[in-house]
Amino acid sequence: MDDCKRRYFCIFNCMKKILLFLTICVTFANAQFYYDKHGESRGAYKDSLEYSKLVGLAKRFRGPILVKKPVDGVKPRKNLEKIPENKIQRTFNVNRDTLNKEKWLEVEKNEIVKICVDAPVVAWETSLNAIISSDSCLTFETPTLIGVETLRVHFPDSDSSKKINLAVGMKYLDFKNEEVLLGFNRYSEKELKMQGFCNTEENGTIACGPKNEDPERLVSITGTYLVDKYPVTNCEFTQLMWNDSLLDYKWQNRKRASIRNGNCITQDTAANTVSLFWAMEYANARSIREGLKPYYIFSPVEYAERESILSARQRIIKQYVLGYIQVSDDSTSNGYRLPYYNEWMMLARGGDKKNRAPWGDSSGSFEKTKKYARFKTKMVSFETEPVGQLTPNGYGLYDMFGLVQEHVLFEYDLFEGNMGFASCLKGGDYHVSLEDGFDDTLSPYWKWISYGYYEPGHPGNGAGFRLIRNIGNNAKWTKIKTVGKE
Secondary structure (H helix, E strand, O other): OOOOHHHHHHHHHHHHHHHHHHHHHHHOOOOOOEOOOEEEEEOOOOOOOHHHHHHHHHOOOOOOOEEEEOOOOOOOOOOOOOOOOHHOOEEEEEEEEHHOOOOOEOOOOOEEEEEEEEOOOEEEEEEEEEEEOOOOEEEEOOOOOOEEEEEEEEOOOOOOOOOEEEOOOEEEEEEEEEEEEOOOOOOHHHHHHHHHEEEEEEOOOEEEEOOOOOOOEEEEEEEEEEEOOOOOHHHHHHHHHHOOOOOOOHHHHHHHOOEEEEEEEHHOOOOOOOOHHHHHHHHHHHHHHHOOOEEEEEEEEEEHHHHEEEEHOOOOEEEEEOOOEEEEEEEOOEEEEOOOOHHHHHHHHHHOOOOOOOOOOOOHHHHHHHOOOOOOOOOOOOOOOOOOOOOOOOOOOOOOEEOOEEEEEEOOOOOOOOOOOOEEEEOOOOOEEEEOOOOOOOOOOHHHOOOOOOOOOOOOOOOOOEEEEEOOOOOOOEEEEEEEOO
């Protein structure tokens, strides 16, 4: 690699680290503000107060204290405004005893939410726009970007706080020995015998071709995931990647038409022009924003090194400015990432162990299909439609089919003949023929779209994606049995 490109790549990564460091420094330099149950400011402190001082403030002002954690670039208010009860969109009643374990609540972006605990509260800690609404309730507005926010609550008889995690725009899926179906039988046993050339092996078995490259099989999974409910939207990608000057003209134009730190509505349009590299960069940026360890490690490589790296089962992708890049996974990361193929198949099925697609099989009607997948026949620029408009699957995930194709990573040797591609595109396309045969979009016929449908991955700018994250564990998969015989 020439020195200019190597220096550019190093500067690109170093600037991100410096920006993260400066952000952390500024955040810790800001003071925390304390408010009483009426929303009146009761002081600012550089450091967190001890539990005994929180108790003292609660007694002095006759009610819970709101500890407002600093937010970079946001000036604290002198007094907080009340949030009318009729503006509350979601209420959670939480049993204190359940807070002894990790607690997750699912919310949407920009929602007004109320949490009530069945016990008196000494103090709440949050960085969100919030106000105390009773001796045991807190009302707040959720963030405008997808991710995780944490509230802390202190009780009178415990000097340690309890944590409540908010999964904003995500599903919290806790699998405990759950039986799921993986794989996809492209051919039935009968078709394999009819179409393939068979011969008797030395051990007496019959070998036939073609074969199901990813045969259906039941497995048991134990693991905890956070999964984006929707594909990442144009607003979310633009806001989080705002300072990346390497983004192409489409994103620069979108940024110019946007407002920095503007609200990203839940039903924004799905991003569909994101390359594999930028999907990974976005995953790392989302991890950094939440103080998590990024999952992907990028290293520049020479073209001549590519073959030896691929033969060692290492992943290489291409970025139009930086060239070929080796992408390694940090096994110690607790951050966000793209789903692997088997994970996407599990998530897309949503517990379905019967059908070839959420709407049934190829004999199903398009009327039933369009309840789950949004397909169009004509391409209009690079625009898509809003996320979350159709029926979710059994896991509460939206738009797994249609709307956008999604970047999905291969394990290094999942399929034979994947030509060294790091990924595939799953879920079918927004532009799919609705009639028999093809139309001028050259997209696949809608009856072809199923759990097994995919296109080879590529580094181009024509796909969407969603992110997942393992919570405190690595998922454990145990094979139960193969479905059918080959």
